[in-house]
Amino acid sequence: MxxxxxxxxxxxxxxxxxxxxxxxxxxxxxxxxxxxxxxxxxxxxxxxxxxxxxxxxAPAYDAAKDAPAGTVGNSRLVIPVGDTSAKATLTIYEDPRCPACGSFENTMRPTINALEAANKVQIQYHVVSFIDRHDGGSGSKNGANALACAQNVGKFHAYHDVLYTNQPDETVDQWADKSVLITLAKKVPGLDTPAFESCVNGNSFGNWVKAVQSDFDKSGFSSTPTVLLNGTSAYPTYNGEDMSPANLTKWVNAIDAK
Known part of the structure; x- marks a missing residue:
């Protein structure tokens, strides 16, 4: 090659x-x-x-800054109404959209308020908001926040009664419109203010509302209204007797007499 x-x-x-x-x-x-x-x-x-x-x-809940004024309990999730020295305590878990809660309130409200005015019972309200989660919408959370706004200025009890007196059908979710909640505040003397309107529109106590619902989720209770009398279930029955205005009066008077 x-x-x-x-x-x-x-x-x-x-x-x-x-x-x-x-x-x-x-x-x-x-x-x-x-x-x-x-x-x-x-x-x-x-x-x-x-x-x-x-x-x-969910944002971290800080009781010191997120809870409305006057709330009680370790995390300030409870709204108290009435004399703290009363021997009887009625604990009520309610959702603003709950029709059973509306029925309970409309039946029992005059009796509960009369017993509270007589300093025979203190009511401890837990304002929950789970119906939004099941039915969709935002009326429960908006209503709960509006109640917290009212509590923050010392108008919770009156506004609470107004909301349940004017409660819409659960499926309508009328309180998704915050202006309806603001309009209802006109029925409570001194509540219809720019500060209240701003609180409702701005969801000022949204973290508190979430914290109350989280507490309810962990409580072991699963429905509203859940009503306890001195820690014992009182709705629909208490010690074998049906909840009624006459029976509640009898039960509280018996506790008060001890």
């Missing part, structure tokens, strides 16, 4: 080796870029998931 032919073969082999080296380097770069791309996608997904989780997480 001539030297020229041998040189040509060597050149061809060299070019082949160089081409293979270039292809290997290219393949390596592609793998590196692919790995980097996958890592970036994973990081982006992780960031997005983190943002979504954070946005859906």
């Amino acid at each position: 001539s030297k020229k032919n041998e040189d040509g073969k060597r050149d061809a082999r060299s070019r082949l080796r160089e081409e293979r080296a270039r292809e290997a380097a290219k393949a390596k770069r592609v793998r590196q870029f692919t790995i980097i791309g996958v890592v970036l996608v994973v990081l982006v997904v992780a960031v997005v998931v983190g943002i979504l989780v954070q946005s859906n997480r």
Whole structure:
């Protein structure tokens, strides 16, 4: 074989080796870029998931700044009405949209208020808002926040009675419109103020409303109204007797006489 032919073969082999080296380097770069791309996608997904989780997480509740004035309990989730020295305590868990709560209130309100005015019973209200979660809408939460706004200026009891007297049908969710709640405040002397309107529209006690509902979720109770008399279930019955205006009066008077 001539030297020229041998040189040509060597050149061809060299070019082949160089081409293979270039292809290997290219393949390596592609793998590196692919790995980097996958890592970036994973990081982006992780960031997005983190943002979504954070946005859906309820803000931390701080009783010192998030609770309305005059609330009681370790976390200030309870609204008290009446003389704290009363021997009988009526604990009531209610949802503003709850029709059974409306029925209970409209039947028992005159008796409860009379016993409270006579300093024979203190009422401790837990304003829950789970019906929004089951039926959709925002009337429960809006109503609960409006009640907290009223409590913050010492008008809870009167406004509470107004809301249940004017409670819309559960399926209508009329209180999703905050202006309706503000209009009802006109029925309570001294409540219809710019400050109250701002509190309702701004959902000022939204964190407190969520905290009260979270507490209810952990309580073991599952429906409203839940009514306890000195810690014993009193609705629909108390010690084997049906809840009624006459029976509640009898029960409270018996406790008061002890």
